[in-house]
Amino acid sequence: MSDITESPSTDSTGTDAQQREAIAQAVDRLSLEEKVRLLTGETAFTLPGNDAIGLAPLAFSDGPTGVRGLKFMGGDAVALFPNATLIASSWDDAVAEEVGGMLSEEAHRQNIHVVLGPTINLHRTPLGGRLFEAYSEDPYLTGRAASAYVRGLQDGAPDAGGTGRRGGGTGACLKHLVANESEILRNFMNSRVSETALREVYLLPFEMAVQDAHPWAMMAAYNDINGVTATEQDHVQNGIVKDEWGWDGLIMSDWFATKRTVESANGGLDLVMPGPVGPWGERLVAAVRRGDVAESTVDDHLARLLLLARRTGAFGTDGASPFASGMPAPDSPERREQLRRIATRGMTLLKNDDGALPLAGDGPVALVGRSAVATVCMGGGSAQVTPPYQVTIAEGLSARLGDRLTVVDGVAIRRRPVAASAEFLSDPVSGEPGIRVTQLADGGREISSAHSPVASLSTGFDDPGQETPAAVRLDAVLGSGGTVRVGGIGAGHWRIVVTGPDGAVLAELDRDVTTEGFDPGEGILRPPAFSEVIELPEGSRISATQTFRPVDWRAVLAAQPHVRVAEESHLFAASGVGLATLVAEPIPVSDDDALAAAEDAARRAGTAVVVVGLTEEDETEAADKHTLALPGRQDELVRRVAAAAERTVVVVNAATPVLMPWLDAVDAVLIVGLPGQEGGHAVADVLTGAAEPTGRLVTSFPSADGAAPAWSTQPDERLTLDYSDGTAIGYRGYHAGDAPEPLFWFGAGLSFGAWEYADAALTDDDGMPAVSLTLRNVSARASREVVQLYYAPAEAGQPVRLAGYTNVEVPAGVSVPVVVRADPRLLRRWDEAEGVWRDLTGGEFLLARGLGDVRARVSWG
Numbered sequence: 001m002s003d004i005t006e007s008p009s010t011d012s013t014g015t016d017a018q019q020r021e022a023i024a025q026a027v028d029r030l031s032l033e034e035k036v037r038l039l040t041g042e043t044a045f046t047l048p049g050n051d052a053i054g055l056a057p058l059a060f061s062d063g064p065t066g067v068r069g070l071k072f073m074g075g076d077a078v079a080l081f082p083n084a085t086l087i088a089s090s091w092d093d094a095v096a097e098e099v100g101g102m103l104s105e106e107a108h109r110q111n112i113h114v115v116l117g118p119t120i121n122l123h124r125t126p127l128g129g130r131l132f133e134a135y136s137e138d139p140y141l142t143g144r145a146a147s148a149y150v151r152g153l154q155d156g157a158p159d160a161g162g163t164g165r166r167g168g169g170t171g172a173c174l175k176h177l178v179a180n181e182s183e184i185l186r187n188f189m190n191s192r193v194s195e196t197a198l199r200e201v202y203l204l205p206f207e208m209a210v211q212d213a214h215p216w217a218m219m220a221a222y223n224d225i226n227g228v229t230a231t232e233q234d235h236v237q238n239g240i241v242k243d244e245w246g247w248d249g250l251i252m253s254d255w256f257a258t259k260r261t262v263e264s265a266n267g268g269l270d271l272v273m274p275g276p277v278g279p280w281g282e283r284l285v286a287a288v289r290r291g292d293v294a295e296s297t298v299d300d301h302l303a304r305l306l307l308l309a310r311r312t313g314a315f316g317t318d319g320a321s322p323f324a325s326g327m328p329a330p331d332s333p334e335r336r337e338q339l340r341r342i343a344t345r346g347m348t349l350l351k352n353d354d355g356a357l358p359l360a361g362d363g364p365v366a367l368v369g370r371s372a373v374a375t376v377c378m379g380g381g382s383a384q385v386t387p388p389y390q391v392t393i394a395e396g397l398s399a400r401l402g403d404r405l406t407v408v409d410g411v412a413i414r415r416r417p418v419a420a421s422a423e424f425l426s427d428p429v430s431g432e433p434g435i436r437v438t439q440l441a442d443g444g445r446e447i448s449s450a451h452s453p454v455a456s457l458s459t460g461f462d463d464p465g466q467e468t469p470a471a472v473r474l475d476a477v478l479g480s481g482g483t484v485r486v487g488g489i490g491a492g493h494w495r496i497v498v499t500g501p502d503g504a505v506l507a508e509l510d511r512d513v514t515t516e517g518f519d520p521g522e523g524i525l526r527p528p529a530f531s532e533v534i535e536l537p538e539g540s541r542i543s544a545t546q547t548f549r550p551v552d553w554r555a556v557l558a559a560q561p562h563v564r565v566a567e568e569s570h571l572f573a574a575s576g577v578g579l580a581t582l583v584a585e586p587i588p589v590s591d592d593d594a595l596a597a598a599e600d601a602a603r604r605a606g607t608a609v610v611v612v613g614l615t616e617e618d619e620t621e622a623a624d625k626h627t628l629a630l631p632g633r634q635d636e637l638v639r640r641v642a643a644a645a646e647r648t649v650v651v652v653n654a655a656t657p658v659l660m661p662w663l664d665a666v667d668a669v670l671i672v673g674l675p676g677q678e679g680g681h682a683v684a685d686v687l688t689g690a691a692e693p694t695g696r697l698v699t700s701f702p703s704a705d706g707a708a709p710a711w712s713t714q715p716d717e718r719l720t721l722d723y724s725d726g727t728a729i730g731y732r733g734y735h736a737g738d739a740p741e742p743l744f745w746f747g748a749g750l751s752f753g754a755w756e757y758a759d760a761a762l763t764d765d766d767g768m769p770a771v772s773l774t775l776r777n778v779s780a781r782a783s784r785e786v787v788q789l790y791y792a793p794a795e796a797g798q799p800v801r802l803a804g805y806t807n808v809e810v811p812a813g814v815s816v817p818v819v820v821r822a823d824p825r826l827l828r829r830w831d832e833a834e835g836v837w838r839d840l841t842g843g844e845f846l847l848a849r850g851l852g853d854v855r856a857r858v859s860w861g
Contacts, residue, residue: 039280044464079106081102082679085698086347087342100153101156109329116219118146124710125713151213174206175219178230186223188224197723200727217308265287271301348693351667365401367408367609375393387676418585420455422435435474437472440469440545476541488582491515501538524579612638613654650662755849769822770819775787791844803826803845
């Protein structure tokens with residue numbers, strides 16, 4: 001019988017004692033085999049139910065930027081949210097909580113019990129590919145945002161009238177536990193991190209969320225921590241999270257992350273994902289029979305699963321559905337307004353000489369750049385969703401400025417082929433935008449044929465109950481002619497035949513495409529590709545057949561002498577996953593022609609808005625960056641436009657830092673992140689002054705490649721990545737002199753207002769130190785300020801750290817009193833020798849708009 005206890009704050013039906021007893025009785029009614037069966041997924045994103053104990057199947061969905069549903073690729077249209085860094089850049093708990101409530105509504109609409117988010121790993125180095133999905137380089141800001149997000153998902157967010165709550169009842173899943181700040185060889189690399197840094201920095205966001213919001217689930221990472229893989233981390237999972245923190249939730253594995261049977265079961269992992277096969281099942285039953293794993297350990301895992309099921313309405317509800325009806329559609333007016341407003345709240349103004357923004361109310365404007373006409377609204381990997389639409393910046397600003405605006409495409413910014421757009425193709429059978437997907441068995445027998453609104457699909461993973469195809473045929477008709485890039489993405493043998501409108505064969509491509517490297521995650525999330533450029537007339541038909549050749553990851557890994565993988569590792573189950581993507585994209589003008597056209601448009605208009613940025617090639621799961629330089633000739637584009645225009649505004653369509661060698665030549669710089677499906681409208685609102693950019697940076701921008709406290713994400717020859725920066729992550733390390741001063745500090749941001757800080761004084765807030773001040777808006781418009789409180793301890797070796805912040809809206813010319821409380825979790829240090837927390841006292845508090853703009857200092861102690 002399990003002795004799990006439940007937090008009183010989360011009890012929703014019956015008393016704690018009654019619920020514990022109901023869970024214990026359910027566990028006792030099951031045989032060992034039945035218990036273990038419930039501890040591995042049934043499919044890619046679902047868990048099995050058990051009618052005998054009243055347990056319904058549970059459904060999980062990836063969720064940091066939208067609740068994708070049960071399909072990894074090609075699912076139904078869902079709302080695409082602004083990315084995590086953009087949400088965190090608001091520095092506003094209410095925004096993160098509203099996002100959580102909206103995601104819960106999206107989950108209710110799709111019958112999803114648990115959303116796999118938020119991602120609360122840190123921006124240790126700006127090269128991390130998955131930073132767009134995480135909040136910040138700072139653990140306190142990350143913990144605040146995560147706690148608000150979790151509250152919105154699980155408890156619901158306040159409605160517009162403030163009289164009730166919307167959403168709620170959806171489980172949040174903090175990920176990835178822990179020290180998973182890079183992507184290269186993440187299945188095999190070892191993060192070597194001191195216990196002090198682990199406690200004070202990397203576990204702090206998890207600790208804050210547990211204490212402030214009580215998430216119902218966590219996800220163990222792929223990597224090792226100090227030589228022990230995350231799914232087997234007894235010290236972290238059992239010792240800290242479950243025992244020290246007293247947390248009663250469930251820890252699941254990341255997908256295919258469980259390496260060994262006995263060690264993971266004893267190490268605190270509660271659930272293996274995905275299913276139906278994995279390293280538990282019969283192996284775990286045998287381990288219990290041998291005495292290697294106590295049955296009481298299995299009981300505790302199951303009790304935690306049943307508690308999650310009860311909280312999400314899948315257990316103990318007598319069959320009643322936990323899902324509310326009437327949720328807003330992803331393209332409803334309500335969703336459009338919310339997503340547009342939230343995106344603007346995080347946009348950050350870094351430079352604004354002579355009031356370049358907002359744009360003047362009259363006169364011509366030139367809008368330039370590939371990211372203007374093909375705005376990147378989301379990152380890559382498991383955070384991708386299928387949105388109902390995506391508004392480009394060109395579309396949004398055109399709607400605002402009308403014929404005042406001239407739009408000019410920019411230079412190329414991609415290095416890899418991309419999936420064909422439904423706007424460029426049509427299904428040859430139905431005529432709908434998209435493609436025709438035909439799945440084929442051995443010998444060519446047709447399994448299924450259906451329309452797809454997207455040009456990508458996965459097989460052998462998220463299609464339970466369906467015969468696994470040996471091949472797939474992707475058919476499409478081109479909506480326009482010209483120079484077209486044609487190809488495929490995915491391992492296997494490809495044969496592509498292109499015919500003209502009259503049926504004549506125009507091109508034939510025959511390629512074997514193989515996966516490189518030895519990391520299954522990289523092979524799946526960053527599959528190999530090929531393409532060729534062909535001149536084609538409008539109405540040409542592409543028929544691409546991909547014959548799958550599953551990768552034998554067991555053989556691949558056996559050939560790597562420096563990698564040791566257990567025989568039962570879940571990684572080997574990834575061999576059956578097939579991915580197929582049709583490449584068909586029009587090739588725009590050459591870079592030289594684009595540069596010349598941009599210069600001409602800028603000269604004629606006088607005012608130019610240049611949109612530069614990264615793509616999902618750079619900001620993605622399963623890959624890290626190697627430079628912060630903008631891809632392609634974008635820096636040259638900015639320089640040439642700035643030389644031609646009278647006034648130049650640069651919009652950066654990227655979630656993470658980029659280099660700005662042209663900064664002195666331009667008048668304004670606006671960071672807009674990956675702004676979601678309403679992105680173009682949101683950017684236009686800020687550029688024209690309909691909304692104010694009140695965001696603040698969540699990560700410092702280095703002045704050059706390598707000029708950061710931590711840089712490389714490449715593990716050494718032993719596959720170890722040393723967290724040598726210790727607790728001096730990001731701005732802390734810059735402040736300590738561990739790297740040259742950044743181009744822009746964490747916390748920087750201008751907005752359209754201007755501020756005076758006065759009368760700063762130390763005060764007391766419920767027994768904890770706080771700083772009071774008078775804040776005056778000295779601008780001519782109402783504005784919002786983020787008052788940031790940093791603590792610089794007197795103790796040697798202790799870095800400065802963000803200890804509190806608050807948002808304040810102030811009318812023009814008005815002064816208001818403000819108090820910012822220091823969070824006690826930032827006023828302590830870990831005593832590694834004694835294994836206990838010690839209070840920090842003495843030093844000073846700093847009121848700052850980022851540490852590059854300190855407004856007041858107050859002594860403490």
